Amino acid sequence: xxxxxxxxxxxxxxxxxxxxxxxxAAEKGRWRARRPGAARLRLELGCGKGRFTAETAAAHRxxxxxxxxxxxxxMVIAMERCRALGLDNVFFIDGDAAALDQYFAPGxxxxxxINFCDPWPSVKHSRRRLTHEGFLRGYRHVLREGGQIHFKTxxxxxxxxxxxxxxxxxxxxxEVTRNLHEHGVQGVMTDYEEKFHALGTPINRCVGTMGALPxxxxxxxxxxxxxxxxxxxxxxxxxxxxxxxFQADPEYFAIEGPQPDADSVQKDMVNLPxxxxxxxxxxxxxxxxxxxxxxxDLVEGYPRERTLFVGLFFLAPGLRRQxxxxxxVDAALQAAGDAGMDSVRLACLMGNPAGHGFWRAMGFGDLxxxxxxxxxxxxxxxxxxxxx
Ligand SMILES: C[S@@+](CC[C@H](N)C(=O)[O-])C[C@H]1O[C@@H](n2cnc3c(N)ncnc32)[C@H](O)[C@@H]1O
Numbered sequence: 001x002x003x004x005x006x007x008x009x010x011x012x013x014x015x016x017x018x019x020x021x022x023x024x025a026a027e028k029g030r031w032r033a034r035r036p037g038a039a040r041l042r043l044e045l046g047c048g049k050g051r052f053t054a055e056t057a058a059a060h061r062x063x064x065x066x067x068x069x070x071x072x073x074x075m076v077i078a079m080e081r082c083r084a085l086g087l088d089n090v091f092f093i094d095g096d097a098a099a100l101d102q103y104f105a106p107g108x109x110x111x112x113x114i115n116f117c118d119p120w121p122s123v124k125h126s127r128r129r130l131t132h133e134g135f136l137r138g139y140r141h142v143l144r145e146g147g148q149i150h151f152k153t154x155x156x157x158x159x160x161x162x163x164x165x166x167x168x169x170x171x172x173x174x175e176v177t178r179n180l181h182e183h184g185v186q187g188v189m190t191d192y193e194e195k196f197h198a199l200g201t202p203i204n205r206c207v208g209t210m211g212a213l214p215x216x217x218x219x220x221x222x223x224x225x226x227x228x229x230x231x232x233x234x235x236x237x238x239x240x241x242x243x244x245x246f247q248a249d250p251e252y253f254a255i256e257g258p259q260p261d262a263d264s265v266q267k268d269m270v271n272l273p274x275x276x277x278x279x280x281x282x283x284x285x286x287x288x289x290x291x292x293x294x295x296x297d298l299v300e301g302y303p304r305e306r307t308l309f310v311g312l313f314f315l316a317p318g319l320r321r322q323x324x325x326x327x328x329v330d331a332a333l334q335a336a337g338d339a340g341m342d343s344v345r346l347a348c349l350m351g352n353p354a355g356h357g358f359w360r361a362m363g364f365g366d367l368x369x370x371x372x373x374x375x376x377x378x379x380x381x382x383x384x385x386x387x388x
Pocket of ligand 1: 115
């Protein structure tokens with residue numbers, strides 16, 4: 001939302017200070033203490049100027065209502081509206097919908113409203129849409145099981161696209177309509193909705209109810225999330241290509257151990273951690289423009305049932321420092337989540353500080369020190385892990 005800078009923003013925000021939660025992370029898991037006995041916690045993302053916020057909170061006084069908005073110039077108007085109505089069950093976060101897990105504990109939220117979110121029409125910006133599968137999966141971290149998302153938009157293309165996103169993130173659709181007000185105004189209107197409705201634009205609405213996440217096979221998930229790449233298991237025909245790829249980086253294998261060759265690749269293809277079966281292993285080649293550029297060795301369900309273990313991630317030296325490592329690891333993390341994993345673990349050699357820095361930057365933390373067998377020798381490693 002583009003808005004002219006508000007005059008006296010700071011003093012107007014100050015005047016509504018009782019409604020503004022300046023440190024929402026400190027409230028995580030404790031929101032209900034703000035309204036003991038509240039039947040439900042309703043959350044609105046991108047409340048804008050807050051007509052919907054104020055009227056919905058006023059209509060449901062026994063519920064606690066939290067509105068998140070990242071443009072203070074709009075939010076201050078919403079706050080003033082709520083203050084004028086004397087509402088004491090509504091609070092505001094000057095923050096980002098992408099950071100909900102920092103503000104709310106798992107299961108703390110009952111209902112999320114997404115009203116007329118920015119459509120981001122270009123495909124390359126689709127991840128920014130608040131109904132993108134990635135955002136929807138993020139909301140799962142704070143919604144209770146069976147909790148709902150109520151979504152309204154005037155934008156038909158965004159709506160149709162969103163209908164595909166909800167099930168992918170484990171939300172069952174209901175109340176799907178492409179003309180909400182066909183037979184008269186239904187429910188509370190937002191500021192945007194009022195304008196579009198007055199222009200005769202049909203309003204689309206649906207409800208998503210949170211259920212179990214669909215499990216997607218790891219390789220399929222990875223392929224879906226890496227559209228510019230071809231992801232496939234390494235076969236006997238690829239062994240020479242994989243060995244050449246590894247040999248192109250003498251530095252890495254100075255750290256990792258003996259010089260790789262076709263024999264060592266063949267061993268890697270069947271090498272398993274203790275008590276694991278071949279069905280758990282995915283030794284994958286990632287091709288780009290017909291060239292082998294990366295290799296991933298993944299083991300599902302090791303060392304715990306819902307942990308994915310990364311035995312190796314190798315990217316062609318020429319493709320490093322361009323964000324591609326991050327792209328592949330992000331995709332692997334998401335694919336792990338799609339496949340039903342809840343964490344990803346790896347062992348990073350202590351003699352590889354650059355690798356350690358990379359995994360740290362990808363959100364992995366040091367779990368403990370360990371050791372890894374490299375040929376006859378044992379080398380110290382950091383056991384690293386992160387949630388997906
Ligand atoms: C098109 S306006 C709609 C406002 C209001 N929901 C309505 O229907 O009148 C979208 C609003 O979402 C806010 N917004 C967009 N992305 C956001 C995000 N990631 N976190 C918080 N607010 C966001 C924008 O600042 C803007 O105020």
